[in-house]
Structure formats: structure tokens, C-alpha cells
Amino acid sequence: xxxxxxxxxxxxxxxxxxxxxxxxxxxxxxxxxxxxxxxxxxxxxxxxxxxxxxxxxxxxxxxxxxxxxxxxxxxxxxxxxxxxxxxxxxxxxxxxxxxxxxxxxxxxxxxxxxxxxxxxxxxxxxxxxxxxxxxxxxxxxxxxxxxxxxxxxxxxxxxxxxxxxxxxxxxxxxxxxxxxxxxxxxxxxxxxxxxxxxxxxxxxxxxxxxxxxxxxxxxxxxxxxxxxxxxxxxxxxxxxxxxxxxxxxxxxxxxxxxxxxxxxxxxxxxxxxxxxxxxxxxxxxxxxxxxxxxxxxxxxxxxxxxxxxxxxxxxxxxxxxx
Amino acid sequence: xxxxxxxxxxxxxxxxxxxxxxxxxxxxxxxxxxxxxxxxxxxxxxxxxxxxxxxxxxxxxxxxxxxxxxxxxxxxxxxxxxxxxxxxxxxxxxxxxxxxxxxxxxxxxxxxxxxxxxxxxxxxxxxxxxxxxxxxxxxxxxxxxxxxxxxxxxxxxxxxxxxxxxxxxxxxxxxxxxxxxxxxxxxxxxxxxxxxxxxxxxxxxxxxxxxxxxxxxxxxxxxxxxxxxxxxxxxxxxxxxxxxxxxxxxxxxxxxxxxxxxxxxxxxxxxxxxxxxxxxxxxxxxxxxxxxxxxxxxxxxxxxxxxxxxxxxxxxxxxxxxxxxxxxxxxxxxxxxxxxxxxxxxxxxxxxxxxxxxxxxxxxxxxxxxxxxxxxxxxxxxxxxxxxxxxxx
Numbered sequence: 193x194x195x196x197x198x199x200x201x202x203x204x205x206x207x208x209x210x211x212x213x214x215x216x217x218x219x220x221x222x223x224x225x226x227x228x229x230x231x232x233x234x235x236x237x238x239x240x241x242x243x244x245x246x247x248x249x250x251x252x253x254x255x256x257x258x259x260x261x262x263x264x265x266x267x268x269x270x271x272x273x274x275x276x277x278x279x280x281x282x283x284x285x286x287x288x289x290x291x292x293x294x295x296x297x298x299x300x301x302x303x304x305x306x307x308x309x310x311x312x313x314x315x316x317x318x319x320x321x322x323x324x325x326x327x328x329x330x331x332x333x334x335x336x337x338x339x340x341x342x343x344x345x346x347x348x349x350x351x352x353x354x355x356x357x358x359x360x361x362x363x364x365x366x367x368x369x370x371x372x373x374x375x376x377x378x379x380x381x382x383x384x385x386x387x388x389x390x391x392x393x394x395x396x397x398x399x400x401x402x403x404x405x406x407x408x409x410x411x412x413x414x415x416x417x418x419x420x421x422x423x424x425x426x427x428x429x430x431x432x433x434x435x436x437x438x439x440x441x442x443x444x445x446x447x448x449x450x451x452x453x454x455x456x457x458x459x460x461x462x463x464x465x466x467x468x469x470x471x472x473x474x475x476x477x478x479x480x481x482x483x484x485x486x487x488x489x490x491x492x493x494x495x496x497x498x499x500x501x502x503x504x505x506x507x508x509x510x511x512x513x514x
Numbered sequence: 515x516x517x518x519x520x521x522x523x524x525x526x527x528x529x530x531x532x533x534x535x536x537x538x539x540x541x542x543x544x545x546x547x548x549x550x551x552x553x554x555x556x557x558x559x560x561x562x563x564x565x566x567x568x569x570x571x572x573x574x575x576x577x578x579x580x581x582x583x584x585x586x587x588x589x590x591x592x593x594x595x596x597x598x599x600x601x602x603x604x605x606x607x608x609x610x611x612x613x614x615x616x617x618x619x620x621x622x623x624x625x626x627x628x629x630x631x632x633x634x635x636x637x638x639x640x641x642x643x644x645x646x647x648x649x650x651x652x653x654x655x656x657x658x659x660x661x662x663x664x665x666x667x668x669x670x671x672x673x674x675x676x677x678x679x680x681x682x683x684x685x686x687x688x689x690x691x692x693x694x695x696x697x698x699x700x701x702x703x704x705x706x707x708x709x710x711x712x713x714x715x716x717x718x719x720x721x722x723x724x725x726x727x728x729x730x731x732x733x734x735x736x737x738x739x740x741x742x743x744x745x746x747x748x749x750x751x752x753x754x755x756x757x758x759x760x761x762x763x764x765x766x767x768x769x770x771x772x773x774x775x776x777x778x779x780x781x782x783x784x785x786x787x788x789x790x791x792x793x794x795x796x797x798x799x800x801x802x803x804x805x806x807x808x809x810x811x812x813x814x815x816x817x818x819x820x821x822x823x824x825x826x827x828x829x830x831x832x833x834x835x836x837x838x839x840x841x842x843x844x845x846x847x848x849x850x851x852x853x854x855x856x857x858x859x860x861x862x863x864x865x866x867x868x869x870x871x872x873x874x875x876x877x878x879x880x881x882x883x884x885x886x887x888x889x890x891x892x893x894x895x896x897x898x899x900x901x902x903x904x905x906x907x
Contacts, residue, residue, distance in 0.1 A: 258732055259732060260725070260731065260732040261704065261728060261729065261730045261731065261732075262724075262725055262726065262727065262728035262730075262731045262732070263725055263732075329747075329751070333751065334751070337752070357695040357697065359697050359737060359752060359755075360752070361737045361748070361752075439702075439740070443737040443738060444702035444737065444738025444739065444740075445733060445735075445736060445737060445738050446732060446733070446738075447732075447733075455736070455737045455738065457738075465702040465703050465738070465740060466703060466704065466730065474600075
């Protein structure tokens, strides 16, 4: 009798809410379509605004080495390369550390340490980037200029990528601040992936006589690699688009140089520096918007590539797991 | 019985939840009505005149001070948006503001796009060469040549990259210069300060060629930082660095600045006095407000005590104010001319509502306009008309 009461109550609610259901469905589909339409609108508006630059420079925009607002000649190479170099550096430094943190948190840490530490790592992922930038300017930049970069130069100074005077405002410093910013993201998401590995995997490996490291490497990391890869791509996405902290650390110089110790510029930092410039019809503004399109395309390519990789790894991973 | 109790238990929280929802919705609606009514009543009841301007960031602190002082004596509000000189010029050209501010005079093409704009110099600035050399106080002697080759750095065969370069030592006898690399700091955003500085470098030595003169040129070397404050911060933080910063910011941050050689051959510290001297020396060469200002500069002005990197900053207004369109009325036109008159003139104790603006300059580290420039401005303002009628005699 109780149950039937409950059921009847439920049905009553549904019947009463039939209109609500339809409405809800319409509303949610509208919102979903709206998001897609918004992306389309953004792309179209950017294309229109960038058309002056596209018409003037054509494909040579992507191979142009100079950004000169006096001569009104603009090229994307310094900024695309700056974005790629700093993001690659961030991954190079950030990924091993993040994986270490994730493995420690999910596999090794005693519960007493794990809970607060996990909380802190997740909290770090939520710190606004301008705060990282401030810390970078006041703490990291002097440390870079006085200790880390001269030290690196002492050991690796013969390499062309470590030439020049260390000043703490350069591509290397930007890469390091990016690494610090993406570590919480990558470790938090990879920890989730590791936690999702069934306990039976670990137990099976251990029962076969594997050491803790072997069981982590063979049974856990292998199983979770699609998730870990997703975490890395998420970190890369943050690094590529990061604006504020990079603008504060990279030295904002619109040239191309091989050395990591020279200042540079990423697409995002250039836009942040110059968006207020020029009239509504200036060629510079149009070129900036075209760079924005390039950045959007880069993110798109990274995402598509990541999806492909994840699905491939997953397919192979399933085979391997069995 | 048990059913009834169950039902009651099930319904009570739901009803109360719904009640909370209604209360919340009600509260939001009431708040919105109150806020809306407040905003609307403010909108409709304000019969006071508000003048709208936009442009250069350099005079922004002074204009804001003017605005707050002027509203208390006259009731006229002045709303100035510091969006940069270039954006200010495009807004006055599009006639979306009543006046604009610009650190650079209108170029020939800009003037053609907005015919009838007057240049009213409203204050003066100096761009300093600020440096961070541990142990060396303000007053290092530098020449235009030295600065040019410092800012060209390693990209020029005769570039100066070390502080103990013989050319720096030659003009600084007795100063022990460190054997350290020079870090050049420049602006990363487009700026009137950069325009003044690069124009000066070009005037000093044509090795700094015209393709490097502008609001945001392609810098040969150096670290970029945003805004005057950003450059000042970067210099303070980086030992052995040098950069260019507006005088007001170097004073606020107690930075060490160079004496720069002027055309008379003297090394001059940037100060309110040495900048005013440059303006006074250049005043006789200035055109009238409706003339062509595109070539005007008070860089490298004559005079034994003139600081060589000084510049005027301008308010731009239409000579015939009906050009603005229907938003401009006789009363607003009169208010605009009165405000600018008040802003550019020195204190007149008998009638603070008609002239006072320049007396606020010194406290904010702006240079008061020399009397000759004020006279020039007043002549220009007498020519401003609305529907053909002069507004001020």
C-alpha cells in the first residue's frame, strides 16, 4: 500500500508535469543548439573582422616574421612559435611532475596524507591565473634571473637555446610558470583516471609477484593511459590559451630568436597587449583578430588530435588489458 | 492513518520548499523594481550636463581631478574614458564623444578624416630615461646618441650593450660603471609615451630610422611591459636595466633617472621646471589651434635649461560644435567650451568657476602650461562656435 501510494504520487507528478517535460526538452535542446550556434557565430564574426588582414597578407601572414605597426606589416611566426615553444616547455617540465603527484596520491600515499593533499592539489587548479602571474613576477622572475637561469647557462650554456643574458622575463620563465599552472590540472585529472582503475588489476599484478612499481607501471598506468593522455591534453589546452600569467612573464618582445632566455610573445599575450590599439578599421586590429582565429584553430587541432589518440589508445588498451 | 501521516510528511517539506522559492522570486522582483526605479529616476531627473570625452591615458589622472573639482563649482560633470590616444581620435572622428584627448597631434590623414578639429594643448609631459644601477643615484649623463645605440643594442654594429661602454664613461667621468649587460625595457602596448620617445630617438640620431618611430614599433631589443606602471615596475625589479617612463611615474616610484643632453649642450634632469622651460622656448613656433599640428613637437627645444624629451598633450574639439550632431545643444556646447577654458587656465582667485585647472597640475606632477600656450588655447576657444555663434569672448 505504501509503495503503491508512492508510485501513484510519482505518476501524478509526471502527468501534471507533461507540459513541463516538453518545455524542458525544448529548452535544453535550444541551449545545446545555442552553444553550437555561438561557436559558429564567433568564427564568422572573427573571419569578417580578420578579412582585411587576410586579403592584404594572404597565406604569407602565417610565414611572416615581423610585427611592425609603423610599416603596417604583420606576420604570425613569432607568436605561433612562442606559443608552441612555451607550451612544449610547460609539458616537458609539468607532465613528469604531475604524473608523480598523481601516482603518489592514488597509489602510495597513506590516507592521512592523501585526503588533505588531494584537496590542496584541486584547490591549486582553481587559483586564478593572474595570481600565478603576480607570484611569478615577484618570486619566480628574480629567482630565475639570479639563480636558475645562470645555473642552467653554466651547465648547458654551449647550447644555442641557452644563449643571452638571463633576465627572468623570457620564454623559459613563461614555460616554467605555465608548467606550474598546468601541474594541478594534469595531476588532478590523472589521479581520477588512476583511481578509476579497478582494485582487481592491482591485486592481480601483486599476486603474480610484481613489485609495487611493476604493478603500478604494468597494471595501473597502462590501464589508465587514455585518461592520463586526456589530462595532459587538458593541460596543454590551458597552456596554449593562457594569457595573463604569460603576459607577465614572457618579456613581450615581438621578435623571433632561438634562445629560450630571450623574451618572446605568445598569441594570447600579444592580443592582451594590443587589443586596445588602433581604430575600428585598423589593419593591426584585423591582424590581431586573424591571430585569434589561428589560436582557435590550433586549439581545435589539439583537441581533435587528442580525441583520435584517446580512441586509438583505448582500443589498444582494451586488447592489452585482456 | 499512517498514509495520512506519510502524506503530510511528504507534502510539508515540498510546500515549504515551494514557499521559499516564491519568497526568493518575490525578493528578486522587488529588488529589481527598486534598483530599476532608482536608476530610471536618476536617469530622468538629472538635468545636469554631462560632457563625454575619451582618449590618451597620460593626462587621465589630471582630467579626473579636473572633473571632480569642476562638478563641485559648476555642477557640470565630465566623463573621460582613458582608452588611448588612437581610440580617442577614432571616437571623436566618429563623433561619439564631445572631445578627445591625444598625446600625438593629428596626422595629415587623421585631419582629413575629421575636418574642423582644433588642437588645444592641455598639459605637458616629460619622458625620462629611468635606470636601475645599484649604487648609482639619479643624474647619470646620457646623450641622444648613447640612448639610440642602447635601444638598438646588439642589432647595430655600433650598438651599446654594456654599461661600461667607453661612450658612456666618456660623459660620466668619476662614475664607476659596472661591467654588466644593459637590459632595455620598453612598452608592450601602443602608447603616446612610446611615440614621444621614439620620435626623440630619431631626432637625436637618424640611426634610429623612421620605421622605428610610432606608438608601437618593432623594437630591435628589450623586454616589453604594459603601461607606464609596468615599465617602471620592470625597471625597479631588474638590475642594470634602462627604460623610458613618464615623469609622474618616476616621481611616484622614486626612480633614478638620467640627465639627458639638450641642444645647448647641457645635461638636464627631467623636472617640472626643465619641462616648462622647453614648452616656453617652443611656444613661439606653435601654430594656431585650427592650424596643422602634424609636425609640431617640443622635443629638443632650445634653451639652456630645457629638458629635451618633453611633449604637449592635446584636447581635440570641433571648431563648429554642431558637427557632433543632435546630442549637442547650445547649453552643452557652452559648457564644453567653459570647461576647457577652465582647465587650461591658471588660477584666478576671484572666479574659480571660470579658471583654475592648471593649478592642480603640480601636485599630480604635471607641468602647468606656460602663459604663452594658455593664451594660444584661449584664442582657439574664442573661435569655437555652435550653429555659427561664438560661445566665449
